[in-house]
Amino acid sequence: MAAITLRNGDQNGDRTRPPWGQPTDRQALVFLATLPLLLLITGLLIEPPGAVAAGLCRIITARSLLLSDYLAVGGPGATFVNAGLCGLIATALLPLARVAVNGPFIAAVYTVVGFAFFGKNIYSVWPILLGVWLYTRVQGIPFRNSLLVALFGTTLAPLVSYFSFAAGLAPVPGLALGWITGAAAGFLLPPLASHMLRFHDGYNIYNIGFTGGIIGSFFVAIFRGFALEVTPTTMMDQAVSGWLPGYFAVGCGGLMLWGLWLSRGGWRELAGGLHRIHGSSGRLVSDFLQIGNYPASLVNMGGLGLLSILFVRAMGGWFNGPVIGGLMTVVGFAAFGKHARNCLPIFAGVFLASLVKVWEPSTTAVVIAGLFGTTLAPIAGQYGVPAGVLAGFLHLSIVMNVGFLHGGVNLYNNGFAGGFVAAFLAPLFNAFKRREPRHAA
Amino acid sequence: MRHEAKKISKLVDELLTYFLHHYNAAAEIEVTPGPDAYRLRMRFSGLTLNDDTLARLRQRLQVKRQPELEDYYWQLAGESDDSNELMLLGMMCDRIELRRAGPDAITIELLRRMR
Numbered sequence: 055m056a057a058i059t060l061r062n063g064d065q066n067g068d069r070t071r072p073p074w075g076q077p078t079d080r081q082a083l084v085f086l087a088t089l090p091l092l093l094l095i096t097g098l099l100i101e102p103p104g105a106v107a108a109g110l111c112r113i114i115t116a117r118s119l120l121l122s123d124y125l126a127v128g129g130p131g132a133t134f135v136n137a138g139l140c141g142l143i144a145t146a147l148l149p150l151a152r153v154a155v156n157g158p159f160i161a162a163v164y165t166v167v168g169f170a171f172f173g174k175n176i177y178s179v180w181p182i183l184l185g186v187w188l189y190t191r192v193q194g195i196p197f198r199n200s201l202l203v204a205l206f207g208t209t210l211a212p213l214v215s216y217f218s219f220a221a222g223l224a225p226v227p228g229l230a231l232g233w234i235t236g237a238a239a240g241f242l243l244p245p246l247a248s249h250m251l252r253f254h255d256g257y258n259i260y261n262i263g264f265t266g267g268i269i270g271s272f273f274v275a276i277f278r279g280f281a282l283e284v285t286p287t288t289m290m291d292q293a294v295s296g297w298l299p300g301y302f303a304v305g306c307g308g309l310m311l312w313g314l315w316l317s318r319g320g321w322r323e324l325a326g327g328l329h330r331i332h333g334s335s336g337r338l339v340s341d342f343l344q345i346g347n348y349p350a351s352l353v354n355m356g357g358l359g360l361l362s363i364l365f366v367r368a369m370g371g372w373f374n375g376p377v378i379g380g381l382m383t384v385v386g387f388a389a390f391g392k393h394a395r396n397c398l399p400i401f402a403g404v405f406l407a408s409l410v411k412v413w414e415p416s417t418t419a420v421v422i423a424g425l426f427g428t429t430l431a432p433i434a435g436q437y438g439v440p441a442g443v444l445a446g447f448l449h450l451s452i453v454m455n456v457g458f459l460h461g462g463v464n465l466y467n468n469g470f471a472g473g474f475v476a477a478f479l480a481p482l483f484n485a486f487k488r489r490e491p492r493h494a495a
Numbered sequence: 496m497r498h499e500a501k502k503i504s505k506l507v508d509e510l511l512t513y514f515l516h517h518y519n520a521a522a523e524i525e526v527t528p529g530p531d532a533y534r535l536r537m538r539f540s541g542l543t544l545n546d547d548t549l550a551r552l553r554q555r556l557q558v559k560r561q562p563e564l565e566d567y568y569w570q571l572a573g574e575s576d577d578s579n580e581l582m583l584l585g586m587m588c589d590r591i592e593l594r595r596a597g598p599d600a601i602t603i604e605l606l607r608r609m610r
Contacts, residue, residue: 153563193497199566248570256571337575339568339583344558 074323075316075349082155082348083148085312086163089382090141092305093134093167101131110136114177118215119287119462121418123172123375126289133171133375140170140179144205147183151198157341157351157390162205164386169208171382172375173465177218178211181233185240200244206262207243209466210236210270216463221282239269254476256338257436259391260429263469270460286462298373299363302381306359309385313352324349335435336391343389355388358397362425365401369408369424370416377418380425387428396435396442397428403446411450423450426468430475437483449475498569499609502587503533506605508573509584510537518542532589532608540600549601553593558585562610 077085097106109132116127124133144166148159166174186204190197197204217223218232247265258264274284317324327350331342342351362384366377384392404424408415415421427449434442453471464470507524514520520539527534544552565587572580572587585591590606 151563156561156564158564195497195566196562198563201563203567244567248567251568251571252574255574338571339564339580339586341582344582 073347074320075318075327075347077316077348079154083145086148086155086160087142087145089164089305090138090145090167092138093141094138096301097131097134097136097138100134101129105129106131106135109133110176113175114215115219116175116215117220117287118173118175118178118212119220119284120212120457120465120467121172121376121462122212122287122289124175125171125375136175137167137170139176140174141167143176143179147201147205151196151201153198153201157343158202158339159205160343160351160355161383161386161390162202165383166205166208168379168382168386169211169465171379173215173379174208174211175215178214178232178236179208181214181236182208182210182240182243184233185237186243187240188237189241189244203244203247203262204240206260206466207240207247207266209262209266209464209469210239210243212463212465213239213270213273216284235273239266239273242269250473251338254473255480257432257476257480258429258469258472259336259338259387259432260426260466260469260472261338263429263464263466264473266464266466267456267460267470267473270464274459274461274463284461284463286457298378299367302373302378303360303363306356306363306385309356309359310353311356313349313354313356316352317349320349323347324353327351328353332393332395334391334393335432336393336396337432337436338391340391340432341389342391342393351389354393355385358388358392358394359385361394361397365424366421369405369421371418371421372416374418376422377425380422384425384428392428392431396431399434399439399442400424400428400430400446400449403427403443403448404450405446406443407447407450413450413454419454420450423453423468426466427453427472429469429472433476433479433483437479437487441479441483445475445479448479499533502565502569502572503535503607505569505572506535506584506587506607507537509580510603512573512575513581514539514542532606535605535607536602537604538596538600538602540597542601543599544595544601549593549595552581555581556585556591556593558582560589561586 109128113124113128113132113136116122124136141163144163183204186200186207187197190200214232214236217235218229221228243265247262250265251261277284327346331346331350331354334340334345359381362381371377401424404427408420413420427446430445430449433445449471452475453468456471457467503526511522520542523538525536568583569587572583588605589608592604594602596602
């Protein structure tokens, strides 16, 4: 009998030729660096260097707790530069750790870039990275094994910002406490993140958001015991939409064109890849570069980005820092679990909830609940459209109520809320689902 | 290696769940620990896999071993009722061999080196 052997271990595998549409590692890195580079250049073009430098200083020393819109804190030039530099730092860590670009890492870099519009900055990410690195040293494992957790783990960067600059401490103790708490949080992340997956069985794509929420809640509860009050803040720019929707729409269109160019007329393969992507539930671990292919993933990223922009417009929302962060994150995760079929029900659920609940649809908190609520996309992908709508409907209420627990130090508050919603719904859907047909490969 | 025994049992869990859920297949399982690698041999019988199905299964398993994802996500293997994590299984193995073992049976052999 003929055997099919897959040699998965060797770096080059057994592939006599790369998968269709697959770029080289260097080309993939260029792709990953393109977004942060474009943002960096844009930032330097739209404001003079002096204003950018002053804005960056304000961003670095800001409270940075949820929701701190860096467009309001430092101005658009400094914010774009901050996002670009944070993205380049994240991208540079991949070759340094000898990690190849794949769906999860695309999602991680785009998430870092997105949240650099409202909470992460070129100062506050380092202690978290240091903490994860220390964990790998203590465990005797390569840093690459925890790099993904490290990148997503910068969700707790506000811990660093807050204690370094905004807790009312003297400079030296403040900086020390900021680095110590940040590194401690990073150190705790890898084992907890892996374990927390079982709480929601992979139905909450932003698992580090859930883990960060747990860690942040523990930290903040302890601090509150020592009269160090940490409370969420709201500082948002309400008048910056102007050119931003067009800018990011062009970017999303560019992603789609890049995917089409990579396909080089191989429409059948491209369509097949898109079909497989949209047939995936999106439950962790769904690397669309493997499930579909590279060009199809890029088309999906651009397409879902455009859909998200339409969603923001339909809700009547502003394009401020948090909304751009949500958009970037959705685009990134369109390589790692999200597509139109599993995201639209979540959008619909959040929208319907905003019609009947006390929150206005156009407020930033509701708009980003819709965008980031797609952390629950696997619920829709696995259990169907009504389940996804229900998940989105519930998510809005939960996300509006869990922020106090961590005081805004966990930027992925929707991932925190999504963990509870997924853990609540998935077992119920499993209990009542119909028996599936057999014989599915 | 950390959690190595549990990871091996997760690999078995994933495949066993998959073939029980989708094919109600009978299974024989052999796990051989070695000084530097684990070898798993699983034989599933009482199932009919045509060439297309086998090719789709192969595609889902044809993933390079990725320690950068394995250390984080390994706990998800075998956690779903219908077993969606065959790709994760691929990420955790150095070599996977699928073989027809008769008209209604296949064997799957996994090699997982300890690093």
